[in-house]
Amino acid sequence: MTDTGIRLYAPAPGWSIDADVVVVGSGVAGLTAALRCEAAGLTTVVVTKAHLDDGSTRWAQGGIAAALGEGDTPEQHLDDTLVAGAGLCDEEAVRILVTEGPDAVRRLIATGAQFDESGDGGLELTREGGHHRRRIAHAGGDATGAEISRALVEAVRARGMRTVENALVLDLLTDAEGRTAGVTLHVMGEGQHDGVGAVHAPAVVLATGGMGQVFSATTNPAVSTGDGVALALRAGAEVSDLEFVQFHPTVLFLGPDAEGQQPLVSEAVRGEGAHLVDADGVRFMLGQHELAELAPRDVVAKGIVRRMLDQDAEHMYLDARHFGAEMWENRFPTILAACRAHGIDPVTQPVPVAPAAHYASGGVRTDSRGRTTVPGLYACGEVACTGVHGANRLASNSLLEGLVYAERIAADIASTGLHARVPRPLPTAERPAHPLLPPEARFAIQRIMTRGAGVLRSEASLAEAADRLHRLHADARYALDENGKTAEPGVDTWEATNLLCVARVLVEAARRREETRGCHWREDRPERDDTAWRRHIVVRLNPDRSLAVRTTDTTDFPPTLPQAQEQ
Numbered sequence: 001m002t003d004t005g006i007r008l009y010a011p012a013p014g015w016s017i018d019a020d021v022v023v024v025g026s027g028v029a030g031l032t033a034a035l036r037c038e039a040a041g042l043t044t045v046v047v048t049k050a051h052l053d054d055g056s057t058r059w060a061q062g063g064i065a066a067a068l069g070e071g072d073t074p075e076q077h078l079d080d081t082l083v084a085g086a087g088l089c090d091e092e093a094v095r096i097l098v099t100e101g102p103d104a105v106r107r108l109i110a111t112g113a114q115f116d117e118s119g120d121g122g123l124e125l126t127r128e129g130g131h132h133r134r135r136i137a138h139a140g141g142d143a144t145g146a147e148i149s150r151a152l153v154e155a156v157r158a159r160g161m162r163t164v165e166n167a168l169v170l171d172l173l174t175d176a177e178g179r180t181a182g183v184t185l186h187v188m189g190e191g192q193h194d195g196v197g198a199v200h201a202p203a204v205v206l207a208t209g210g211m212g213q214v215f216s217a218t219t220n221p222a223v224s225t226g227d228g229v230a231l232a233l234r235a236g237a238e239v240s241d242l243e244f245v246q247f248h249p250t251v252l253f254l255g256p257d258a259e260g261q262q263p264l265v266s267e268a269v270r271g272e273g274a275h276l277v278d279a280d281g282v283r284f285m286l287g288q289h290e291l292a293e294l295a296p297r298d299v300v301a302k303g304i305v306r307r308m309l310d311q312d313a314e315h316m317y318l319d320a321r322h323f324g325a326e327m328w329e330n331r332f333p334t335i336l337a338a339c340r341a342h343g344i345d346p347v348t349q350p351v352p353v354a355p356a357a358h359y360a361s362g363g364v365r366t367d368s369r370g371r372t373t374v375p376g377l378y379a380c381g382e383v384a385c386t387g388v389h390g391a392n393r394l395a396s397n398s399l400l401e402g403l404v405y406a407e408r409i410a411a412d413i414a415s416t417g418l419h420a421r422v423p424r425p426l427p428t429a430e431r432p433a434h435p436l437l438p439p440e441a442r443f444a445i446q447r448i449m450t451r452g453a454g455v456l457r458s459e460a461s462l463a464e465a466a467d468r469l470h471r472l473h474a475d476a477r478y479a480l481d482e483n484g485k486t487a488e489p490g491v492d493t494w495e496a497t498n499l500l501c502v503a504r505v506l507v508e509a510a511r512r513r514e515e516t517r518g519c520h521w522r523e524d525r526p527e528r529d530d531t532a533w534r535r536h537i538v539v540r541l542n543p544d545r546s547l548a549v550r551t552t553d554t555t556d557f558p559p560t561l562p563q564a565q566e567q
Contacts, residue, residue, distance in 0.1 A: 510522075
């Protein structure tokens with residue numbers, strides 16, 4: 001592991017907190033890790049970018065997948081996950097997920113999460129794309145994430161755990177041996193701590209969520225700017241599979257110029273029998289896959305885009321008028337309200353839909369215990385790449401992955417004695433500052449990525465995107481190196497700089513993968529190539545800010561840490 005020595009341009013920390021563990025993020029992964037660490041007797045601090053319940057988890061509609069139903073088994077869940085992952089899942093990582101998943105969900109219920117029940121008092125389970133059985137547990141009809149977030153936030157507050165809200169994490173602190181020593185962060189607004197500070201801890205858990213804001217249209221909230229992946233890269237960690245960005249097939253179409261977070265129309269709507277149709281009412285997914293509208297998400301997204309291209313249309317339609325008003329109101333109240341807020345009544349009208357950026361299947365590379373290639377740095381949830389999702393995440397596996405791997409991280413920290421080490425961070429002034437982009441660069445990056453690295457990619461589109469991103473990168477670097485100036489430090493400039501970092505890696509990985517696989521669709525390389533590309537692309541950042549790229553030998557990840565550094 002090579003520490004880049006790079007940090008974001010920011011003032012020196014003016015205050016600090018000491019802890020055994022600092023968890024960055026407050027979704028299902030972050031809060032689960034924090035609760036398990038606290039239960040193990042570890043002094044734990046939770047840092048989150050907005051309020052505790054403002055992460056991506058609360059937006060999850062469909063539910064959480066686990067083999068909880070009669071006749072279902074972890075082996076069947078494993079098979080569906082491997083098929084969806086298009087040959088790139090780490091089978092051992094998936095086996096951990098599906099085997100430990102059912103009990104993890106039961107522990108979540110014991111924490112206070114209330115899932116919808118059937119008439120006999122058991123869990124009401126539904127199907128989503130890629131699942132051959134009903135194994136999706138949901139809450140409030142289509143408000144599963146909000147209920148999980150509520151339960152976990154209440155549990156954190158009931159335990160009096162220390163939290164720092166409205167705080168953007170900046171960089172990892174390390175000691176003289178390159179081991180984790182905490183994080184720097186900037187707290188926005190008034191509170192106990194303001195401005196740039198630090199949390200000193202020998203263990204850092206990244207649970208910062210995704211990077212959907214790298215594209216113009218996404219289902220992700222505004223806080224999803226790839227901060228965790230960018231921090232890990234600057235700290236010298238490896239990232240993998242960043243080319244595999246899942247575009248959700250059915251996002252409410254708000255117009256060709258719509259930007260920012262778009263309303264999701266859950267896959268569970270199709271699971272309950274809604275049909276995808278074109279303007280003439282033709283079900284175009286029939287015959288394209290045995291599961292038709294319930295095929296894995298990459299298949300459905302491609303099917304929609306192909307039909308849009310064939311008909312020169314801006315969107316397709318999701319028709320669920322046959323549900324009737326009662327089913328819409330009881331099973332999908334959140335989606336119904338969102339549609340009606342935009343002038344569409346799904347009870348009487350087909351809903352216009354189009355794919356939008358939804359989930360990063362790749363992220364910071366970890367092992368089965370959530371450890372990254374930096375000693376003391378862990379990652380779980382969407383920011384991590386455990387090998388579970390492969391080239392395409394199976395619907396509703398994300399909440400489960402957050403639960404299972406967060407629990408494994410807490411167990412590892414507690415059992416290895418890592419928390420007993422007293423962190424001695426190097427002064428931040430000894431690390432060179434990364435120049436910051438101006439706030440308006442965010443929109444330039446989003447348009448570059450949407451145009452060149454969206455659902456449909458090619459060598460030409462990716463090369464153009466890479467060139468335009470390089471110019472943004474070079475302009476910022478020249479400003480600092482030649483003139484000693486940079487954009488003013490602040491949340492908008494830090495976010496724009498993080499977005500550029502993850503965008504460069506995503507585009508480079510997408511250019512390297514010269515095939516079509518899962519949610520990576522190259523129109524110039526339309527076939528899957530198992531001989532050359534059934535392996536992972538791994539990227540790290542060099543000290544000169546260039547990218548070092550390699551491929552793994554197999555679909556399994558190599559160990560993240562040398563054996564001597566495991567304790």
